[in-house]
Amino acid sequence: MPWLGFVPDEVCAAPPVAVARLADQLGVDSAVLRSCGGRAKTRTEHLRLAARYLGWRLPTALESKELDEFLLARAMEHDSPTLLFRLACEYLISAKVIRPGPVTVVERVAHARAEAQRETYDRLAHEFTDERCAALDKLLVVDPEVKMTRLRWLSSCGGCRLARWRRPRPR
Template sequence: MDRPPVVVARLADQLKVDASLIRSYGRRAQTDRASAPGAQYLGWRPAGAMELKELNEFLLARAMEHDSPSLLFRLGCEYLISARVIRPSPDTMVRRVVHAREQAQQETYDRLAHELTPQRCAELDALLVTDASIRMSRLRWLSTGPVEASAAAVRNEVEKLGFVRGLGADTDQQLRQSGGPGESH
């Protein structure tokens, strides 16, 4: 693409960059976005060590809330836009999302390890076994919502609530310790 010399000179003057940078921009096999003319002028900065560290922390916090890799990728890109940081390569972003998900998995385990008593593990394992009385696993039963508005559907949902309460899932040790909901007075 031919760039009119007058336009190149004026743009270079406005951006305070050498005109040869603008003339050669886009002619290389791969243009380095971090050195793109105008990025600094527009307030954008390359993703340096500090920016990538902050991105990692952001992704870890989101990975504790969400497990979807595509959502984490999108949220990471939106974060970089809001911070006016030039996005690193998609490969770099994917590796950081994978790392954040691995860290979140470990953090989740660390937070719940004290709850995973042998009895609790047996109860969780039992959720995966087909229960002859309902002809499906308890996990599938719990995750299947009502399909009609009827007394039988309401009774089934109440049975689910009773089952979950029987497992102790309606109590939260940390909330009781901090005086939050579920604390008995």
């Protein structure tokens, strides 16, 4: 649990190095771990006991809400779903909360990204005056002088070259 935030269903398929490391930490033979939890009921009971011993718990509604708030704050800073997924997993590990399945985490990340997009729009909506929208729209029209949109020209660093060219040179 401390490595991944959960215990994979197929513990027997874990890399031998990971099994050896865990066996060493527990002071048992690695063969014992490989045969551990063959039955689903045994596996569930072992997981419950290990979680209680280590101080880990299943996520409650409050902890899920706290994860959502954490993800929203991170989504306001970053848009990468991969990064947000990793941050969610790290958050759960630090809180000693057993990570739900990856689909659940992905759904929470998607929800946080959608909420962040709405929040960003709400915060910036007053900035989009008719004049500013018209100026932004002009950036998307092909300018015959540069033979591309001004946005493309600026992003290709044409604007950077122009700024250097117009800058007074030291004498």
